[in-house]
Amino acid sequence: MxxxxxxxxxxxxxxxxxxxxxxxxxxxxxxxxxxxxxxxxxxxxxxxxxxxxxxxxxxxxxxxxxxxxxxxxxxxxxxxxxxxxxxxxxxxxxxxxxxxxxxxxxxxxxxxxxxxxxxxxxxxxxxxxxxxxxxxxxxxxxxxxxxxxxxxxxVADTWAAASGCAVKTVVHAFERAGGLRPGANVVIQGAGGLGLVATALATAAGAGVVITVGAPAARLDLATRFGADVTIGLSGEPADRVAEVMAATDGRGADLVLDMAGAPGVAAEAVDMAAWGGKYVVVGTTGPRPDPVPLGTVMGKQLAVLGSLNGDISDYHRAIEFLREFxxxxxxxxxxxxxxxxxxxxxxxxxxxxxxxxxxxxxxxxx
Amino acid sequence: MxxxxxxxxxxxxxxxxxxxxxxxxxxxxxxxxxxxxxxxxxxxxxxxxxxxxxxxxxxxxxxxxxxxxxxxxxxxxxxxxxxxxxxxxxxxxxxxxxxxxxxxxxxxxxxxxxxxxxxxxxxxxxxxxxxxxxxxxxxxxxxxxxxxxxxxxxVADTWAAASGCAVKTVVHAFERAGGLRPGANVVIQGAGGLGLVATALATAAGAGVVITVGAPAARLDLATRFGADVTIGLSGEPADRVAEVMAATDGRGADLVLDMAGAPGVAAEAVDMAAWGGKYVVVGTTGPRPDPVPLGTVMGKQLAVLGSLNGDISDYHRAIEFLREFxxxxxxxxxxxxxxxxxxxxxxxxxxxxxxxxxxxxxxxxx
Amino acid sequence: MxxxxxxxxxxxxxxxxxxxxxxxxxxxxxxxxxxxxxxxxxxxxxxxxxxxxxxxxxxxxxxxxxxxxxxxxxxxxxxxxxxxxxxxxxxxxxxxxxxxxxxxxxxxxxxxxxxxxxxxxxxxxxxxxxxxxxxxxxxxxxxxxxxxxxxxxxVADTWAAASGCAVKTVVHAFERAGGLRPGANVVIQGAGGLGLVATALATAAGAGVVITVGAPAARLDLATRFGADVTIGLSGEPADRVAEVMAATDGRGADLVLDMAGAPGVAAEAVDMAAWGGKYVVVGTTGPRPDPVPLGTVMGKQLAVLGSLNGDISDYHRAIEFLREFxxxxxxxxxxxxxxxxxxxxxxxxxxxxxxxxxxxxxxxxx
Amino acid sequence: MxxxxxxxxxxxxxxxxxxxxxxxxxxxxxxxxxxxxxxxxxxxxxxxxxxxxxxxxxxxxxxxxxxxxxxxxxxxxxxxxxxxxxxxxxxxxxxxxxxxxxxxxxxxxxxxxxxxxxxxxxxxxxxxxxxxxxxxxxxxxxxxxxxxxxxxxxVADTWAAASGCAVKTVVHAFERAGGLRPGANVVIQGAGGLGLVATALATAAGAGVVITVGAPAARLDLATRFGADVTIGLSGEPADRVAEVMAATDGRGADLVLDMAGAPGVAAEAVDMAAWGGKYVVVGTTGPRPDPVPLGTVMGKQLAVLGSLNGDISDYHRAIEFLREFxxxxxxxxxxxxxxxxxxxxxxxxxxxxxxxxxxxxxxxxx
Ligand SMILES: [Zn+2]
Ligand SMILES: [Zn+2]
Ligand SMILES: [Zn+2]
Ligand SMILES: [Zn+2]
Ligand SMILES: [Zn+2]
Ligand SMILES: [Zn+2]
Ligand SMILES: [Zn+2]
Ligand SMILES: [Zn+2]
The missing domain is CATH 3.90.180.10 (Medium-chain alcohol dehydrogenases, catalytic domain)
Structure with missing residues (x-):
């Protein structure tokens, strides 16, 4: 040594x-x-x-x-x-x-x-x-x-390294959501490392429509190569993004929304993008400041808002196995x-x- | 006719x-x-x-x-x-x-x-x-x-009538929470009809510490007769109420928090009162205005925030059976x-x- | 008319x-x-x-x-x-x-x-x-x-017709299992219509190793085209089939076993093929005669044996959406x-x- | 030392x-x-x-x-x-x-x-x-x-000692069952230490009809003091015991059956005693010999047969807390x-x- x-x-x-x-x-x-x-x-x-x-x-x-x-x-x-x-x-x-x-x-x-x-x-x-x-x-x-x-x-060095936080965090978030039914529609908020891995995982898990929301354009292109059926940029208003999600999901919204962005204000968008009975997993949020959440909608659509941390060795193990498999x-x-x-x-x-x-x-x- | x-x-x-x-x-x-x-x-x-x-x-x-x-x-x-x-x-x-x-x-x-x-x-x-x-x-x-x-x-006329909304709403909320483990600590926000029925149901389900938060004093007395181990009034600050919950639960917080009140601001209290991995069922909230929710805490304690509506005939049936049994x-x-x-x-x-x-x-x- | x-x-x-x-x-x-x-x-x-x-x-x-x-x-x-x-x-x-x-x-x-x-x-x-x-x-x-x-x-006429029983039964069975985690290992007992559709669905859902057990050889070939990583015929002994499953899953067994065959004796094989904590969904069984099930193993590996019927209109709807998507x-x-x-x-x-x-x-x- | x-x-x-x-x-x-x-x-x-x-x-x-x-x-x-x-x-x-x-x-x-x-x-x-x-x-x-x-x-010495295996095993079994809905009907097979503790726990958790099956008569009397609404001895035929359970549950059967007995043949009784969609937790079974299980009924009533071991320190902790609380x-x-x-x-x-x-x-x- x-x-x-x-x-x-x-x-x-x-x-x-x-x-x-x-x-x-x-x-x-x-x-x-x-x-x-x-x-x-x-x-x-x-x-x-x-x-x-x-x-x-x-x-x-x-x-x-x-x-x-x-x-x-x-x-x-x-x-x-x-x-x-x-x-x-x-x-x-x-x-x-x-x-x-x-x-x-x-x-x-x-x-x-x-x-x-x-x-x-x-x-x-x-x-x-x-x-x-x-x-x-x-x-x-x-x-x-x-x-x-x-x-x-x-499993390459870079992949394994990234499994130590990013990939295992995504794996853990899907676990928190109780997995994904094939054909379920998914919105991923964020097109950084977490958002892109989540886009790939949703695709691998047989999601229906996969929608990645983020910026800049180059990352949305990458999201498309990772399986996103629809990408939405950040230039418009929240209501526009919600409308795009609804248009892409027969007006029903997403069965699963994953906040991989953590920017202020994404929670309200997430709740509005969710389908009746849908799940919204909160991963990206940081900081002690409360965010505005339309709880009337959480109630009215019987949503589940699920906090998710970055995972443990079981998630790390699954992350490595996931990368091997795919x-x-x-x-x-x-x-x-x-x-x-x-x-x-x-x-x-x-x-x-x-x-x-x-x-x-x-x-x-x-x- | x-x-x-x-x-x-x-x-x-x-x-x-x-x-x-x-x-x-x-x-x-x-x-x-x-x-x-x-x-x-x-x-x-x-x-x-x-x-x-x-x-x-x-x-x-x-x-x-x-x-x-x-x-x-x-x-x-x-x-x-x-x-x-x-x-x-x-x-x-x-x-x-x-x-x-x-x-x-x-x-x-x-x-x-x-x-x-x-x-x-x-x-x-x-x-x-x-x-x-x-x-x-x-x-x-x-x-x-x-x-x-x-x-x-x-089952008396009054009880059955109340099952048409209040009791079944409470039954449905516990269903949404996936039931209650015996010994689990429960906070009920609200001491009106919903809150009092929820206090009784938590007690009947073998909850550990049952804490009812509300007003006026006469209703808190009634909560005690319905099984509340601790009652907390509304005169203090939110932080005081959170501290009382922590003191009553060995510092861990409540495994289940039920919002049966719907007043603005209860969501942040609920999140702070919840134990790590706890559930917070949103029943009472009304109105379209977003409430401030500390999502960083939702993430950090891996909480589940679950919207719950007032139930259907299956909840009504269970409400009637619950009243008979108890x-x-x-x-x-x-x-x-x-x-x-x-x-x-x-x-x-x-x-x-x-x-x-x-x-x-x-x-x-x-x- | x-x-x-x-x-x-x-x-x-x-x-x-x-x-x-x-x-x-x-x-x-x-x-x-x-x-x-x-x-x-x-x-x-x-x-x-x-x-x-x-x-x-x-x-x-x-x-x-x-x-x-x-x-x-x-x-x-x-x-x-x-x-x-x-x-x-x-x-x-x-x-x-x-x-x-x-x-x-x-x-x-x-x-x-x-x-x-x-x-x-x-x-x-x-x-x-x-x-x-x-x-x-x-x-x-x-x-x-x-x-x-x-x-x-x-969705072709044949596909939609088959959704009326076979495809929806498979969709329902995966629902009963609570979905599938990407990378999970799956054994499908049976290479008939149900087994082949289940093979495809497991593959679409991002399963890890997909193993289809059945006969005749032509159907196992078809299973391979529907995504099976491993196929196992029926000529050997049950213990041989169990050993093949263990060999294909790093010795851990399958996270999910789906009985799509219904032949006598498959239950004991299913239980032995399952991983610790795994699920075994009983779909194919018919008839009133009890089957021998090693309950000591069900207990020792904390398995869940889940009965599953053929589904309702929600499964039919999901079956149609699944076929469209894939x-x-x-x-x-x-x-x-x-x-x-x-x-x-x-x-x-x-x-x-x-x-x-x-x-x-x-x-x-x-x- | x-x-x-x-x-x-x-x-x-x-x-x-x-x-x-x-x-x-x-x-x-x-x-x-x-x-x-x-x-x-x-x-x-x-x-x-x-x-x-x-x-x-x-x-x-x-x-x-x-x-x-x-x-x-x-x-x-x-x-x-x-x-x-x-x-x-x-x-x-x-x-x-x-x-x-x-x-x-x-x-x-x-x-x-x-x-x-x-x-x-x-x-x-x-x-x-x-x-x-x-x-x-x-x-x-x-x-x-x-x-x-x-x-x-x-918590007395005897209670704490028994928590090291018996009480925690029961607590773990209820966990495996996902808890108990107030009013749910429960059958407990066995009136020994496990069965009696399970009878008490079901009662504490707000079960509806609690039915304990076992022998000898003195233990069934004790079961009654631990909350059993109905007790059934072992002198009759299995079909008689099933009929007694049906009679006590409006013909629907038990939402939860717990095998705390482990005797050969109890599995088939358990399956027949279970309500549509019910759960049957296998705790008592030992030995490698397969038991006859009517899987057609498991399928037809969409039962969940859940293996359960004796628990870990988390169950031990909950066992101690349960005994304190009750x-x-x-x-x-x-x-x-x-x-x-x-x-x-x-x-x-x-x-x-x-x-x-x-x-x-x-x-x-x-x-
Ligand atoms: Zn990191
Ligand atoms: Zn530690
Ligand atoms: Zn009302
Ligand atoms: Zn309708
Ligand atoms: Zn058919
Ligand atoms: Zn009907
Ligand atoms: Zn022991
Ligand atoms: Zn170990």
Whole structure:
């Protein structure tokens, strides 16, 4: 195990990341591992953390990146993956947020996403043990309390990395919705990484009319290649978008609306776009501010508004299996930009913030 | 069958009802019946329709009252109840809103409450055929498209009347919530007719802590007699009420929150009162105006916000069976005021609007 | 409306059908219609009724055929389809079994398949009013109590006819299973009409490994063209088939097993093929004799064994929408044999009984 | 921590237990504890293990008893209960079977009862580390992989011990059934510990008619005191018992049937006793032999046959909460016999095998 690792460290919101050498824990605890990060993909949360749109007191310095895969360079005693398989040096693994295993959420609810002590990369300062847990580093420490998964060869590094947050979030949202009946009409609000993966998943699941709402136009084109039957831009009024959905669904609306956008005001649109008895899964919303929701319509159409978080290792596992199963159905690689090294990560974040890239790719080993 | 019927007619919102003689249809269509109304109970909707808080163009003149029971005085060919039992002159029946049986809601969704052509009493003008379908009349016409139910003797007239809207609405809301696990903690927002029945039903279903939120104090006392472990008044701040719920539930919140109040602002309280993974059933909300809902919390606690309408004949049947089963568990009669005749109906509506009565009772045959 | 119709009448089990002229009701009741049958498809039940393997006292004479479409030649007052659309002469319609609308199954359970008075074609003797309701006749009477559906042009006659029983039964079975998660592994027991449609539907719904078990080889080839990843013949031992399923599913078994075969002994195989927590939907079973089921395994893997009937008009509607949506995904026409006239129906039944045809097609108007 | 413990050891099936001194592990691993067993209750599995009716190769010598509570006398580093509360010397705890946390069942299914490496007391030989994990010993080692729960004072030792298997199994079975609608009719097959607790739970959950089927008469009397409206003995024919259920449920049958008996043949009765659309939860069945199940009826009434295991720490937690909530509703203590010491355990097992006791109680500290 190396003693230190090169990392791109966020020291001040909005400033370029600083390339530094961070310590690594000297040894792996039982169940833990140290990996060489072969690929990290960036998600909107990374952009918000970088810009400071999302911030927590005392969070900096920080190594960004919570979507990544790595090759094991060291591991502790009895380190296994989530399916019980022993993990060896050289193995390629992905992993999930750490959970404590002994809180009400972990034990009674049996919902790792409800863990009272859930650990995210962005809860981990770069100057405190175990230092390097984020993706924008050459090596990362994977705690015993993070469930790991040995990765199959036919799932590319970028795909597996993106499964660590984006793909598993989408998988989890469909689970929350109780799956999809073949032929059901689906609206996806948002054409970013989440929205595009959701478009593909809805298509794979045999949806009827798939409608993706978002911007810019290039992403809507991509949505079409991922299976959207109808795409709707953001230039018109909400009522126009609702009318387009109704026109595309024989006037009935969507059986399932997935908010993958999180912009203010999408909730009211979602409720109006939903069919009688439909479901509206809230994924993208962030922030503590209440949104206006037409509850009279929620009641009148007997809708179900379902909150959904980003998922756990079971969703991660399903995400990987989903990508394997449908690896040749969609041009997954179109989601990802050309890889850059750690030195290019700051520019990649900026490009994503300008919506020029869907998902930036960082290969920390690239010079 | 009588040719006419005495009725209390709403001719102008906010004005006393006018006692008039209305025509009755000369004959019963196949499946239809004419009943002598033995008891009508009033619900908040009646008060809103009377006051004009709820109004539709061209709705007047109108016979109010959509909670009632009657004794059959005439019926058409092959008139049966919802369980297939023939209906005879002299039978005591309750019935539900009429539904068309051949719309998407009736046939594909199999949800009578989603019927595109659902008929309510308040959709029926008193000067158009079949004239008298409301409860505030000595006789009423029960259409073939209204499902009827022969009533068991051990369910009182008032109880059965109230099942036509209030009790079945509560039963339906619990169905929408997927039932209740014994020991689950429940918050009921509202201490009117709906809230009190919901308090009793939660208690009967083995809820853990039952918390009723509402006013005035006399109704909260009644809530306690209907099983509430904790009651919370409306004088404090929303945050205080949320804190009381948390204190009563080991800090976890309620597994189920039922909005039986419909007042603006209750949604945000409901979301804050809910436990992780909890359900919030929206029953009471009316009006087209969006309410502020903290969707970030809906997502963060993976809540389910479920709209619920007032139910169909299956809920009515379950309501009657529920009242039979638990007839001696609760002092149901405390929900109801002393019966008045048609001439007393205006005063009863006014008293209900001042929250002096929970459910007013009108016996049209009383002089 | 014609006064009589040519029909192929079953007068003795196992004997050729007799071509006769049957009376038609002289007029259409409100909500009823008379159609010219343009296409009937035959299902296994027809074969069993013909051979006498399935028989009821006093059922003969009978017009076989409960999968058919027709063009309206007359209709009663206010005849509408299940979506409320008026039905006119010349319209092309399908329809479902008749249901009474006023029994516990219809009203409280809201399950038309639970109707205590459900009417099938094979409950209708050819010598009693309304005489001709089966598919093997030039004209058929469609009762008011049968829900009707106007058919879209892009669904072929054979497809729509088969939706009247086979396709809707499959759709209903997936509904009973609560849908299918993308990537879920599915075993379909049976490679007849039901099994092949189920294979296609599982594929369309994004199943992972789809495994079809049945015979003969030609049907398994067809299963492969309908999306089966693995097919298993019936020559081996049950344990061999279970082992093949385990091998194809990483040793976990199938998340969903659908019995579309109904042969004795398939239940034990189904239970052994199921994954922990899996579902096994019982569709094909007939007859009153108990089957041996390893309940210890049902308990040990926490399986759900779910009975499923053939569906109602909502399933029929979904079947039609499913075929439209996936009309170009599968070679649906391979399910159907060359059409014959009424005179060819007896030979078609015999051919089906020898498994030489999946679904025979009868066009009563063919000479 | 003591170095050894007195224990009642099963050395040969059917023979009296041998009182011996067993070693204890010298130290507690992180997360583990050693307790003084204050109370153990016996369940039917203990009786079957003792008699040899249930046996596994190489299982002996064994310390019986998997329902127990204890007071902590030593614990490892960071030993916490399932709600994250630190466990201290002197605390009173209950615990569940151990689970591995890194198998498909634990991580992907999130079902501890599906753990591939689930540890039971009866998997633990008394002559191999950690020697003493069963209830029939003065001290027991509680592994780190067993979820623990700090017990509230208002739940008696016997109740908490029985929650370790019997009560949580019942709670889990109701969970598998998706809860109970108030007024639903319930049949419980079996009047032993499981059946009686299930009778109480159904009553607490607001069931309509509760019917307990079993023997002997004294247990049926107890069932009546636990809320059964109807009890049915085993002297008649299956058809008679089915007829009694139908008579008690207006001819509709039970919405929920719980097999808490496990005797051969109860499955067919259960299916016949179930109402259309009902659920039948299989809890009691053991053994690999298939039972005859009328699958035609499962299909015809669209039943759901649901396997259910004995539950995990979430069920244990709910069991404890249920007993607290309903501590004064039922005479729980009537389930339990007078406590005996280790020396009396053999007689207690024999008495249970003769159905003379429902649940025997052993207090290892009693002389
Ligand atoms: Zn936790
Ligand atoms: Zn992310
Ligand atoms: Zn309708
Ligand atoms: Zn009302
Ligand atoms: Zn019916
Ligand atoms: Zn058929
Ligand atoms: Zn495990
Ligand atoms: Zn046990």
């Amino acid at each position: 190396p003693a230190t690792t090169r990392a791109a460290v966020l020291r001040a919101h909005g400033e370029p990341l600083v390339i530094e050498e961070l310590p690594l824990p000297g040894e792996c605890a039982p169940g833990a591992a140290v990996v060489e990060v072969t690929c990290a993909t960036l998600c909107a949360t990374d952009v918000h953390l970088w810009s400071g749109a999302m911030s927590f007191p005392g969070m900096l310095p920080l190594v960004l990146g919570h979507e990544m895969v790595g090759r094991v360079v060291a591991h502790g005693e009895d380190t296994r993956d989530a399916l019980g398989r022993p993990i060896k040096v050289g193995d390629r693994i992905g992993w999930s947020e750490s959970t404590c295993g002994h809180c009400h959420g972990c034990t009674v609810l049996r919902e790792p996403v409800a863990c009272a002590n859930r650990g995210y990369g962005f809860m981990q300062r770069a100057d405190a043990w175990p230092y390097a847990t984020g993706g924008l580093a050459e090596h990362a420490y994977v705690a015993a309390t993070s469930q790991k998964l040995l990765l199959p060869d036919d 690896r040749s159905f969609f041009a997954w690689d179109e989601l990802f930009s050309e890889p850059v090294g750690l030195a290019g990560a700051s520019d990649a974040l900026a490009a994503m913030s300008r919506l020029e890239q869907v998902k930036a790719v960082v290969q920390p080993g690239l010079s | 009588p040719a006419t019927t005495r009725a209390a007619v709403l001719r102008a919102h906010g004005e006393p009802l006018v006692i008039e003689e209305l025509p009755l249809p000369g004959e019963c269509a196949p499946g239809a019946a004419v009943v002598e109304v033995t008891c009508a109970t009033l619900c908040a909707t009646d008060v809103h329709l009377w006051s004009g808080a709820m109004s539709f163009p061209g709705m007047l003149p109108l016979v109010l009252g959509h909670e009632m029971v009657g004794r059959v005085v005439a019926h058409g060919e092959d008139t049966r109840d919802a369980l297939g039992r023939p209906i005879k002159v002299g039978d005591r029946i309750g019935w539900s809103e009429s539904t068309c049986g051949h719309c998407h809601g009736c046939t594909v969704l199999r949800e009578p409450v989603a019927c595109a052509n659902r008929g309510y009493g308040f959709m029926q003008r008193a000067d158009a055929w079949p004239y008298a379908t409301g409860g505030l009349a000595e006789h009423a016409y029960v259409a073939a498209t209204s499902q009827k139910l022969l009533l068991p003797d051990d 007839r001696s568990f609760f002092a149901w009669d405390e929900l109801f005021s002393e019966p008045v005749g048609l001439a007393g109906a205006s005063d009863a509506l006014a008293a209900m609007s001042r929250l002096e009565q929970v459910k007013a009772v009108v016996q049209p045959g009383l002089s | 014609p006064a009589t119709t040519r029909a192929a009448v079953l007068r003795a089990h196992g004997e050729p059908l007799v071509i006769e002229e049957l009376p038609l009701p002289g007029e259409c009741a409100p909500g009823a219609a008379v159609v010219e049958v343009t296409c009937a498809t035959l299902c296994a039940t027809d074969v069993h009724l013909w051979s006498g393997a399935m028989s009821f006292p006093g059922m003969l004479p009978l017009v076989l055929g409960h999968e058919m479409v027709g063009r309206v030649v007359a209709h009663g007052e206010d005849t509408r389809d299940a979506l409320g659309r008026p039905i006119k002469v010349g319209d092309r319609i399908g329809w479902s079994e008749s249901t009474c609308g006023h029994c516990h199954g219809c009203t409280v359970l809201r399950e038309p398949v639970a109707c205590a008075n459900r009417g099938y074609g094979f409950m209708q003797r050819a010598d009693a009013w309304p005489y001709a309701t089966g598919g093997l006749a030039e004209h058929a009477y469609v009762a008011a109590t049968s829900q009707k559906l106007l058919l879209p042009d892009d 009309r170009s995904f599968f070679a649906w026409d391979e399910l159907f044999s060359e059409p014959v006239g009424l005179a060819g129906a007896s030979d078609a039944l015999a051919a089906m009984s020898r498994l030489e045809q999946v679904k025979a097609v009868v066009q009563p108007g063919l000479s | 003591p170095a050894t413990t007195r224990a009642a050891v099963l050395r040969a099936h059917g023979e009296p237990l041998v009182i011996e001194e067993l070693p204890l592990p010298g130290e507690c691993a992180p997360g583990a504890a050693v307790v003084e067993v204050t109370c153990a209750t016996l369940c039917a599995t203990d009786v079957h293990l003792w008699s040899g009716a249930m046996s596994f190769p190489g299982m002996l010598p064994l310390v019986l008893g998997h329902e127990m509570v204890g007071r902590v006398v030593a614990h490892g580093e960071d030993t916490r209960d399932a709600l994250g509360r630190p466990i201290k010397v002197g605390d009173r705890i209950g615990w569940s079977e151990s689970t591995c946390g890194h198998c498909h069942g634990c991580t992907v299914l999130r079902e501890p009862v599906a753990c591939a490496n689930r540890g039971y007391g009866f998997m633990q030989r008394a002559d191999a580390w950690p020697y003493a994990t069963g209830g029939l010993a003065e001290h027991a080692y509680v592994a780190a992989t067993s979820q623990k729960l700090l017990l509230p004072d208002d 501590r004064s509703f039922f005479a729980w203590d009537e389930l339990f016999s007078e406590p005996v010491g280790l020396a009396g355990a053999s007689d207690a097992l024999a008495a249970m095998s003769r159905l003379e006791q429902v649940k025997a109680v052993v207090q290892p500290g009693l002389s």
